Amino acid sequence: MRKPGVLNIPSMREQCSEAEWQARVDLAACYRLVELYGMADMMANHISVRVPDEEDAFLINPYGMMYEEITASCLIKVDHDGKILSKPDFGELNYGINKAGYVIHSAVHHARPEVACVIHTHSWASMAVSSLECGLLPITQTAMRFLKIGYHEYQGVVLDTAEQASLIEDLGKGEALILRNHGALTVGNTVGEAFNWMHRLELACRSQVAAMSCGTPLHAVPADVLQETWNNYQPGTRRPYGVMEWPALLRKLDRMDPSYRE
Numbered sequence: 001m002r003k004p005g006v007l008n009i010p011s012m013r014e015q016c017s018e019a020e021w022q023a024r025v026d027l028a029a030c031y032r033l034v035e036l037y038g039m040a041d042m043m044a045n046h047i048s049v050r051v052p053d054e055e056d057a058f059l060i061n062p063y064g065m066m067y068e069e070i071t072a073s074c075l076i077k078v079d080h081d082g083k084i085l086s087k088p089d090f091g092e093l094n095y096g097i098n099k100a101g102y103v104i105h106s107a108v109h110h111a112r113p114e115v116a117c118v119i120h121t122h123s124w125a126s127m128a129v130s131s132l133e134c135g136l137l138p139i140t141q142t143a144m145r146f147l148k149i150g151y152h153e154y155q156g157v158v159l160d161t162a163e164q165a166s167l168i169e170d171l172g173k174g175e176a177l178i179l180r181n182h183g184a185l186t187v188g189n190t191v192g193e194a195f196n197w198m199h200r201l202e203l204a205c206r207s208q209v210a211a212m213s214c215g216t217p218l219h220a221v222p223a224d225v226l227q228e229t230w231n232n233y234q235p236g237t238r239r240p241y242g243v244m245e246w247p248a249l250l251r252k253l254d255r256m257d258p259s260y261r262e
Contacts, residue, residue, distance in 0.1 A: 019052035024072035035067035046101035062095035107164035117194035125205035126184035143204035192242025
C-alpha cells in the first residue's frame, strides 16, 4: 500500500539499460541529498545527468515534484534541443520540464562532453553571495578551493537560448560558477563529484555570510598561501571528488528512505 502523499509512478527500469538505470538512481539520490543538506528551493532548480551511451541525451526532474520525492523512474529524458525522449506516465499531472532548466543544462552538456552531472541551486547562502560586489571571498580553507571561480552576469530568467554562449564562456573549463544575483552552478564528471563541489561551495557561502554578519574585519590570507591551497584542491593534484563519500551518502539515504531507487 502506498503511503499518503506519495505519487504512484510506474517503474521505468525495464525501459532502460543498466547504465541508464544506475544514472537514474544516482541522480535521484542527488536530488534527495540537495534537499537533505538544505540547498533545495521546493520544486524550482534542477540537477541533470548525461545518459550513458546515448549521444545528446540527459535526465532532468519533472517540473512540479519536490526534491524530496524524486525517484529514479520519475526522471525525464530530453535531448539537447529540449525534446522529451521518454518519461513515465504521470497521469493527470502530465509533468514536463522547466524551460530554464533545459536552457542551462543543455548548454553545459553540449559544450562539455566530459561533464556527466550539472547542479543548479538557489540556496539562501549562494543567492546572498551572488549579490555581493565582492563575490566569494577566500576567507576559509573551503572557500580557497574556489579561488578562481567564474561569474556569470544576470540577464533575467534564463529562458533565451541566446544566453547559453555567455554562460558557457563564463564557466570555461571550471567546475563551479556563481550566477550573479541568482545562485550557483557546479559540474562534475560523476554525480558524486558535482555534489561534492556544490556542497563545498554552499559551505563556503554560508561561512562568508556568517563572518560578514559579525561586522568585524575579516582576516586575510597571504596570496601565495591562497594559491598553494587552491592548487592542492585541483584535479591534477588529488583524487577525484566524490569517490569516497558518494557510496556513504547512498548508504545514508538507504537508511533514511530508499524510495529514491524506485
